[in-house]
Amino acid sequence: MDISTLKFDDNGLIPAIAQDLEGRVLMMAWMTEATLRQTLDTGRMTYWSRSRQEVWVKGDTSGDHQIVKAGYYDCDGDALLFVVDQQGKGACHTGEYSCFYRRLDEPDAQAQ
């Protein structure tokens, strides 16, 4: 498909969900058109870090790369889903395998 027809937001970003080969959702982050193209060209999940305002090849510092197995876009072209082979210990900077490791109905956890 023509990537330029996807709907990037006012900041030029589109949400990208990464899911592992067993269906576990690992994380949600953001891509620019350029990092999406880089992701597809290299086969490694490449996000745009909103906090650092820079290209973020997932795993380049941690070793926990995400190897792209399939990429999808949604019905209205404003969200992406990737099935990835998660390398290393997992996706989360906390050391957890998935970033979604805390339940909304548990009272003690706090956002980090």
Next chain:
Amino acid sequence: MDISTLKFDDNGLIPAIAQDLEGRVLMMAWMTEATLRQTLDTGRMTYWSRSRQEVWVKGDTSGDHQIVKAGYYDCDGDALLFVVDQQGKGACHTGEYSCFYRRLDEPDAQAQ
């Protein structure tokens, strides 16, 4: 957890991913703090429609409700993941089961 500590964006929205009981990612949409509370209170996925600017109880018009089985928030508190029991034919307004039914590497599909 204290929902008010989640990070809603400048429009008061947080992305919410819905995944079915088998791990299939169905859709990504947006919630306000109020629709998140409504989701947890009612057990039915309740989004905020950005296009219609109104509360969107998924399935109230289509019958394809999403019954919440578990809800998670991510490490930095700015994204949500729900495991849902998808009712009816599926999640997508196109009639597809998942909104992510088209691959980025297929040439013919277009965003709707």
